[in-house]
Amino acid sequence: MSVVVEKWDRFEIEFAGPAEGNPFTEVKLSAAFRHGDTKIEVSGFYDGEGRYRLRFMPEQEGEWNFATRSSAASLDGIEGSFSCVQSRKGNHGPVRVRDRFHFQYADGKAYFPFGTTCYAWIHQSAELQELTLKTLEASPFNKIRMCVFPKHYDYNHDEPELYPFPGSPGTGFDFTRFDPAYFRHLEKRILDLQALGIECDLIIFHPYDRWGFSDMGQETDERYLRYLVSRLSAFRNLWWSMANEYDLFLRDDGSLKKDTDEWDRLARIVQGQDPHAHLRSIHNCLKLYDHAKSWVTHASIQRVDHYKTAENAAEWRAVYGKPVVIDECAYEGNINHGWGNIPGQEMARRFWEGCVRGGYVGHGETYVHPRDILWWSHGGELHGSSPERIAFLRNIVENAPAPLEPVLKPAASLFDPNWDVALGRAGDGYSLYYFGFCQPAFRVFDLDAKENYRVEIIDTWEMTIRELEGSFSGKFRVELPGKPYIAVRITRVD
Amino acid sequence: MSVVVEKWDRFEIEFAGPAEGNPFTEVKLSAAFRHGDTKIEVSGFYDGEGRYRLRFMPEQEGEWNFATRSSAASLDGIEGSFSCVQSRKGNHGPVRVRDRFHFQYADGKAYFPFGTTCYAWIHQSAELQELTLKTLEASPFNKIRMCVFPKHYDYNHDEPELYPFPGSPGTGFDFTRFDPAYFRHLEKRILDLQALGIECDLIIFHPYDRWGFSDMGQETDERYLRYLVSRLSAFRNLWWSMANEYDLFLRDDGSLKKDTDEWDRLARIVQGQDPHAHLRSIHNCLKLYDHAKSWVTHASIQRVDHYKTAENAAEWRAVYGKPVVIDECAYEGNINHGWGNIPGQEMARRFWEGCVRGGYVGHGETYVHPRDILWWSHGGELHGSSPERIAFLRNIVENAPAPLEPVLKPAASLFDPNWDVALGRAGDGYSLYYFGFCQPAFRVFDLDAKENYRVEIIDTWEMTIRELEGSFSGKFRVELPGKPYIAVRITRVD
Numbered sequence: 001m002s003v004v005v006e007k008w009d010r011f012e013i014e015f016a017g018p019a020e021g022n023p024f025t026e027v028k029l030s031a032a033f034r035h036g037d038t039k040i041e042v043s044g045f046y047d048g049e050g051r052y053r054l055r056f057m058p059e060q061e062g063e064w065n066f067a068t069r070s071s072a073a074s075l076d077g078i079e080g081s082f083s084c085v086q087s088r089k090g091n092h093g094p095v096r097v098r099d100r101f102h103f104q105y106a107d108g109k110a111y112f113p114f115g116t117t118c119y120a121w122i123h124q125s126a127e128l129q130e131l132t133l134k135t136l137e138a139s140p141f142n143k144i145r146m147c148v149f150p151k152h153y154d155y156n157h158d159e160p161e162l163y164p165f166p167g168s169p170g171t172g173f174d175f176t177r178f179d180p181a182y183f184r185h186l187e188k189r190i191l192d193l194q195a196l197g198i199e200c201d202l203i204i205f206h207p208y209d210r211w212g213f214s215d216m217g218q219e220t221d222e223r224y225l226r227y228l229v230s231r232l233s234a235f236r237n238l239w240w241s242m243a244n245e246y247d248l249f250l251r252d253d254g255s256l257k258k259d260t261d262e263w264d265r266l267a268r269i270v271q272g273q274d275p276h277a278h279l280r281s282i283h284n285c286l287k288l289y290d291h292a293k294s295w296v297t298h299a300s301i302q303r304v305d306h307y308k309t310a311e312n313a314a315e316w317r318a319v320y321g322k323p324v325v326i327d328e329c330a331y332e333g334n335i336n337h338g339w340g341n342i343p344g345q346e347m348a349r350r351f352w353e354g355c356v357r358g359g360y361v362g363h364g365e366t367y368v369h370p371r372d373i374l375w376w377s378h379g380g381e382l383h384g385s386s387p388e389r390i391a392f393l394r395n396i397v398e399n400a401p402a403p404l405e406p407v408l409k410p411a412a413s414l415f416d417p418n419w420d421v422a423l424g425r426a427g428d429g430y431s432l433y434y435f436g437f438c439q440p441a442f443r444v445f446d447l448d449a450k451e452n453y454r455v456e457i458i459d460t461w462e463m464t465i466r467e468l469e470g471s472f473s474g475k476f477r478v479e480l481p482g483k484p485y486i487a488v489r490i491t492r493v494d
Numbered sequence: 495m496s497v498v499v500e501k502w503d504r505f506e507i508e509f510a511g512p513a514e515g516n517p518f519t520e521v522k523l524s525a526a527f528r529h530g531d532t533k534i535e536v537s538g539f540y541d542g543e544g545r546y547r548l549r550f551m552p553e554q555e556g557e558w559n560f561a562t563r564s565s566a567a568s569l570d571g572i573e574g575s576f577s578c579v580q581s582r583k584g585n586h587g588p589v590r591v592r593d594r595f596h597f598q599y600a601d602g603k604a605y606f607p608f609g610t611t612c613y614a615w616i617h618q619s620a621e622l623q624e625l626t627l628k629t630l631e632a633s634p635f636n637k638i639r640m641c642v643f644p645k646h647y648d649y650n651h652d653e654p655e656l657y658p659f660p661g662s663p664g665t666g667f668d669f670t671r672f673d674p675a676y677f678r679h680l681e682k683r684i685l686d687l688q689a690l691g692i693e694c695d696l697i698i699f700h701p702y703d704r705w706g707f708s709d710m711g712q713e714t715d716e717r718y719l720r721y722l723v724s725r726l727s728a729f730r731n732l733w734w735s736m737a738n739e740y741d742l743f744l745r746d747d748g749s750l751k752k753d754t755d756e757w758d759r760l761a762r763i764v765q766g767q768d769p770h771a772h773l774r775s776i777h778n779c780l781k782l783y784d785h786a787k788s789w790v791t792h793a794s795i796q797r798v799d800h801y802k803t804a805e806n807a808a809e810w811r812a813v814y815g816k817p818v819v820i821d822e823c824a825y826e827g828n829i830n831h832g833w834g835n836i837p838g839q840e841m842a843r844r845f846w847e848g849c850v851r852g853g854y855v856g857h858g859e860t861y862v863h864p865r866d867i868l869w870w871s872h873g874g875e876l877h878g879s880s881p882e883r884i885a886f887l888r889n890i891v892e893n894a895p896a897p898l899e900p901v902l903k904p905a906a907s908l909f910d911p912n913w914d915v916a917l918g919r920a921g922d923g924y925s926l927y928y929f930g931f932c933q934p935a936f937r938v939f940d941l942d943a944k945e946n947y948r949v950e951i952i953d954t955w956e957m958t959i960r961e962l963e964g965s966f967s968g969k970f971r972v973e974l975p976g977k978p979y980i981a982v983r984i985t986r987v988d
Contacts, residue, residue, distance in 0.1 A: 306913050307930075308802045334935040334976040338913025341934045343978055368935045368976075419800050419832025436801075440835045441828040441862045482828040482862075484837055 003082035008093035008106060010234040011056045011064070011082055017075045019050035024177045025223070028071040029054070033275075035064045035084075040275045044068070044075075045230040048180040055234035057276050058084035059093070059106065094236045094278060095199055097297055101323050101358055102403040103279075106236075110403065114351075114394045115143030115201060115327055117364040119208075119244070120151040121379030122189045123160035132379025133192050139382065140391030141363065143199040145241065145283075145327055148186060148228065152210040154337070155372050164224075169211060175220040183231050194237040201300075201327070203283070204228065204270070205258075206244040214249055215257040222269060229273040238278050241300060242267050245285035260289075267295045283327065291320040302328035306338065310350040311422070313359025314406040324359040326350075331376055332384040333366030340366035340376065344385030345461065349436055349485060351390055352460055355397055356424035356434045356487075357406040363390060392463040396489070400426035407431075429492030434460075441482035449474035451492050458487040465489070497576035502587035502600060504728040505550045505558070505576055511569045513544035518671045519717070522565040523548070527769075529558045529578075534769045538562070538569075539724040542674040549728035551770050552578035553587070553600065588730045588772060589693055591791055595817050595852055596897040597773075600730075604897065608845075608888045609637030609695060609821055611858040613702075613738070614645040615873030616683045617654035626873030627686050633876065634885035635857065637693040639735065639777075639821055642680060642722065646704040648831070649866050658718075663705060669714040677725050688731040695794075695821070697777070698722065698764070699752075700738040708743055709751040716763060723767040732772050735794060736761050739779035754783075761789045777821065785814040796822035800832065804844040805916070807853025808900040818853040820844075825870055826878040827860030834860035834870065838879030839955065843930055843979065845884055846954055849891055850918035850928045850981075851900040857884060886957040890983075894920035901925075923986030928954075935976035943968035945986050952981040959983075 005011045018027055029044035031054050044054040052075055058064055061084045070076040087093065093106025095113075103111040116139070121132045136144070150160040159169065162182040167173035190200045204225070207214050216224065232238055242263060243249070249257040258266070263282060271280060281300035282289045291299035299320045303309035309329045316324045331340040332347040342350075347363065354361035365375035365384045373380040397404065404424035420438035425431050433443075447453055452471040455478055458464070468478065471493055480486055499505045512521060523538035525548050538548040546569055552558055555578045564570040581587065587600025597605040610633065615626045630638070644654040653663065656676040661667035684694045698719070701708050710718065726732055736757060737743070743751040752760070757776060765774060775794035776783045785793035793814045797803035803823045810818045825834040826841040841857065848855035859869035859878045867874040891898065898918035914932035919925050927937075941947055946965040949972055952958070962972065965987055974980055 305802070307805050308799070311801050334933050336934055336937050338915065338932065338934075341914060341929075341932045343931065343933050346931055420835060421832065435835075437837065437840055438832065438835045439828050439837050440830055440832075443830050 003080075005058055005082050005084050006091060007061055007084050007087040008057055008059065008091055008236045009087070011058060012234070013054050013080065014047070015052045015054075015068075015075055015078065016050055017046075017052045017070070018072050022176055023052075024227070026071075027052070027075070029068065029075050030070070031056075031066045031068045033058075033064055033066045035060050035062055042275050043226065043230040043273060045227055046180075055231070057094075057234040057236055058082075059276070060084060061086060090197070091236070094276060095239070097279070097323060099403065100321065101317055101405070103298075103323060110398070111142070112394065112397050112403070113143045113199070113325055113360045113362075114140055114390055115145060115199075115325070115360075115362040116141040117145040117328065117362060117376055118379040119145065119147045119203070119206070119377045120156060121146060121377075122186060123150045124378050128373065128378060128380055129189070131381065133196065135379070135381050136193070136198060137196050139387055140394050141387075142197055143201055143239075143362075144193060145201045145203060145244075145362065147203040147206050147244065149206060149209065149213045150211070151206065151208045151377060153208040153377070155374055156208065156377050163211070164213070173212065175216055176223075178224075178227055183228075187231065187235070190232070190235050190238065194235065199237045199239055200235070201239040201241050202232070203241045203244045205242065205249070207248040207250070207257075215251065218262075221266060225266060225269045226273055229270055233274045233276050233278060240270050240274070240278055240280045242270070242280065242282040244283050245302070246282050246289060247287050248285045263289075264293065264295065271295050281325070291322055296320075296322065298323040298325055301326045303330065310354030310357070310359065310361050313354045313357035314408060317358055317406070324354075325362065326354050326359060327362030328364065329354070329361050331364040331366040332386045333374070333376075334368055335366045335374070337366070344389070345485065347384070347386035348389035348393070348460060351386070351393055352434045352485075352487065353422060353436060355393060356404060356422045356432050358404050358424060363387065389460060389463060393460065396432070396458070400432070401430050402426040404432060429494070431490045433488040433490070435480075435484070435486045437484045439483050439486075440480050442477055442479050443488070444475060444477045445472070445490065446475045447473070447490070454491045454493050456489040456491075457481065458489055459485065460487050461485040497574075499552055499576050499578050500585060501555055501578050501581040502551055502553065502585055502730045503581070505552060506728070507548050507574065508541070509546045509548075509562075509569055509572065510544055511540075511546045511564070512566050516670055517546075518721070520565070521546070521569070523562065523569050524564070525550075525560045525562045527552075527558055527560045529554050529556055536769050537720065537724040537767060539721055540674075541678075549725070551588075551728040551730055552576075553770070554578060555580060584691070585730070588770060589733070591773070591817060593897065594815065595811050595899070597792075597817060604892070605636070606888065606891050606897070607637045607693070607819055607854045607856075608634055608884055609639060609693075609819070609854075609856040610635040611639040611822065611856060611870055612873040613639065613641050613697070613700070613871045614650060615640060615871075616680060617644045618872050622867065622872060622874055623683070625875065627690065629873070629875050630687070630692060631690050633881055634888050635881075636691055637695055637733075637856075638687060639695045639697060639738070639856065641697040641700050641738065643700060643703070643707045644705070645700065645702045645871060647702040647871070649868055650702065650871055657705070658707070667706065669710055670717075672718075672721055677722075681725065681729070684726070684729050684732065688729065693731045693733055694729070695733040695735050696726070697735045697738045699736065699743070701742040701744070701751075709745065712756075715760060719760060719763050720767055723764055727768045727770045727772060734764050734768070734772055734774045736764070736774065736776040738777050739796070740776050740783060741781050742779045757783075758787065758789065765789050775819070785816060790814075790816065792817040792819055795820045797824065804848030804851070804853060804855050807848045807851035808902060811852055811900070818848075819856065820848050820853060821856030822858065823848070823855050825858040825860040826880045827868070827870075828862055829860045829868070831860070838883070839979065841878070841880035842883035842887070842954060845880070845887055846928045846979075846981065847916060847930060849887060850898060850916045850926055852898050852918060857881065883954060883957060887954065890926070890952070894926070895924050896920040898926060923988070925984045927982040927984070929974075929978070929980045931978045933977050933980075934974050936971055936973050937982070938969060938971045939966070939984065940969045941967070941984070948985045948987050950983040950985075951975065952983055953979065954981050955979040
């Protein structure tokens with residue numbers, strides 16, 4: 001009998017080993033996985049009660065062999081094998097960078113991130129977690145930003161059911177051990193997301209903390225990273241977000257809990273430990289990280305200006321030379337916090353502004369709720385008007401012949417009326433113009449006179465697409481609705 | 495019998511003189527006006543048909559004497575006098591800078607510019623000009639940007655009835671002479687505006703030109719400036735705008751018709767020639783002028799970013815140390831040009847964003863019209879939704895106890911929810927908060943616990959002001975409408 005594992009699925013094997021002492025710190029376990037000339041080193045982890053595990057995500061079909069090494073004799077030199085078979089429908093593998101500014105699954109299928117944010121949804125009641133999954137299933141979102149650690153902040157004062165380390169807020173935590181139940185719960189939720197086709201953009205550290213998890217010291221941070229990566233890297237729908245708001249890790253005396261060098265060091269530990277090279281980034285509050293650094297696979301950006309956000313996508317692409325994900329462009333909602341009360345129109349507009357510039361934008365929602373259940377942190381239900389429009393946009397983006405690339409205009413001038421429009425192209429036969437809050441009643445287009453074009457007027461708020469009769473060529477005038485949030489899609493007719 | 499002139503009104507005297515040759519270039523005329531120890535040199539001008547004029551705006555009450563000097567014997571050594579008396583109601587004198595960032599009339603009355611733009615309204619049909627004046631009378635606008643020269647641009651292809659120089663587009667123009675009828679018409683319109691309490695922000699040069707007026711050469715430019723200033727500086731409701739879009743004066747070969755040094759030189763001619771020190775500025779297209787220069791009395795700004803405009807007012811105040819007038823923040827309308835199709839909501843928002851930051855914003859309108867009559871250039875009627883809201887704002891600003899000064903916030907942080915709000919103060923007992931496109935459902939204010947405050951919720955779009963019952967003190971929560979375009983006015987109750 002041979003073990004069979006689907007490509008990009010998880011091979012997992014459990015061993016019995018020493019339970020005495022502190023296995024988390026005292027026992028080392030790793031394995032080499034081999035396939036032809038390929039050899040991949042993988043770390044195992046202690047899962048409590050004398051159980052040790054190895055996880056591996058095969059990326060090549062065929063026969064794989066492994067052999068363990070361990071500081072514990074009972075775990076050392078164990079050999080085994082499994083067959084990696086073709087992936088089934090729905091399993092496209094992990095997401096990788098494509099064509100410098102975009103993404104695709106490992107099987108080549110394009111992936112366009114339309115993410116949302118529920119920082120602490122896995123730390124809410126079981127009932128609420130199930131509701132969140134149900135909401136996500138019906139939503140347009142294919143990525144979620146969420147934290148490993150529980151969250152302490154306005155609207156977030158409940159204690160979580162579990163903690164990542166043994167102990168409690170009253171007695172303190174034993175940072176030399178982990179609570180495997182905590183991580184098993186996290187893993188279950190990652191798999192729940194995987195079943196829904198949702199990437200988990202996992203936030204490894206965050207500053208909203210009353211338990212000390214944001215300032216555990218280098219040794220504990222490193223042990224935590226190695227443990228986390230050993231447990232999770234075999235999950236294909238995983239992205240590593242080193243931090244939420246890396247620049248807000250401040251102690252009461254104003255000193256930094258982790259400076260930029262430390263973030264780089266921690267990120268390189270993740271990079272070195274992860275045999276499957278999941279996407280890696282780090283998220284800012286006030287100051288963008290230098291996403292040009294080699295360990296960063298894509299820019300993960302919170303807007304730094306209240307007014308101008310996703311309109312910067314093309315500039316950020318140029319600066320970093322990487323995919324730009326503006327995964328926090330403010331929240332649709334009406335709470336007191338200035339980052340959490342933009343209307344659905346403005347959220348949808350930011351998505352469009354970013355997308356036609358070849359970037360990607362993330363959603364979040366913070367409506368006042370009678371029981372303080374805000375999607376942004378707790379999950380639950382969506383109440384806003386933007387998700388429906390984001391679904392509409394996602395459909396357009398996914399049906400374009402290629403990822404959108406921004407057409408950079410020369411500075412607006414006396415002679416160019418197009419100050420108001422952002423233009424994305426998907427190949428030279430597909431143009432998507434977006435007018436944002438402007439309301440032109442018409443526009444003259446000047447295209448190739450030797451080609452014929454189909455013209456469609458898209459009302460991005462009403463979610464209608466109206467094709468103009470006939471085909472167009474050369475210079476032509478298009479009547480527009482004269483209201484905000486209009487796009488024009490022009491496709492070459494071959 | 496003695497001549498009596500109201501303070502800040504126009505003393506004008508006509509002399510017969512030589513009509514032969516070219517009096518515009520050949521005859522020099524000036525006068526010294528004296529009042530006690532005050533002596534002011536004023537240039538006269540040739541008004542055609544052997545008539546010469548001297549104009550003067552007395553700024554001190556009492557007896558004034560004058561004596562002419564001229565290269566023509568018949569105009570030389572003429573003496574006279576007049577009495578300057580107290581100004582009547584409605585005559586507050588010219589507008590000056592007040593408290594570094596604001597304006598007031600010469601009599602000390604505060605002046606808050608709420609301007610509009612009709613570049614070429616005086617070059618339209620007489621009927622349309624009268625309609626424009628009628629519209630202005632009912633409007634909230636107390637300043638208008640308008641050009642001396644006719645305008646050539648999209649929607650602007652008609653020939654004007656008159657030209658500033660003798661000649662025609664077919665035969666060419668004699669740049670060594672002026673057509674006094676042209677300037678008399680301009681003066682009539684300036685007086686019409688004065689009667690309506692409207693400042694004329696007169697654009698001396700502009701680039702939208704098919705007649706050659708934007709590239710006449712230094713000698714003609716200078717003669718034109720001296721002639722213009724001699725004719726107009728005695729009009730109290732006059733501001734000098736050296737150029738509209740100074741940075742678009744380009745020849746076909748790409749060379750500059752006037753560079754920055756030349757603009758400075760020309761501005762200093764105006765400054766030196768104008769005995770009444772009217773306000774002076776210059777207006778950009780793509781690149782802001784260096785408004786810190788000494789001849790500039792206030793910044794005159796066209797927004798250089800499509801998305802973020804009046805939100806920069808406080809930064810620009812800090813950079814230039816002068817009043818900031820964002821007199822072109824885009825146009826409410828729906829034309830094809832990207833600068834000319836923002837909705838009324840966005841125009842009104844820009845006014846508020848600028849005003850609460852201690853700046854001033856200008857209006858313009860460009861709605862598609864069956865006969866191509868667009869307020870922006872031609873005047874006529876207003877069709878938009880912003881003027882009514884601008885009137886509402888003007889009333890609020892004019893009834894504040896002092897001009898609004900921006901409260902500069904520290905960078906948005908984890909602990910400050912007020913990312914979304916701009917705050918202006920008029921003295922320490924009056925605060926005006928503006929939430930722009932954000933829609934908070936409530937906000938907690940933290941004010942002096944020893945004082946009592948009145949709180950009013952202002953819906954800037956619906957134009958309602960609702961005072962909350964009771965008085966407030968210390969830290970208190972205010973329920974807000976949870977929709978965009980809301981302001982909160984908090985006034986200390988003494």
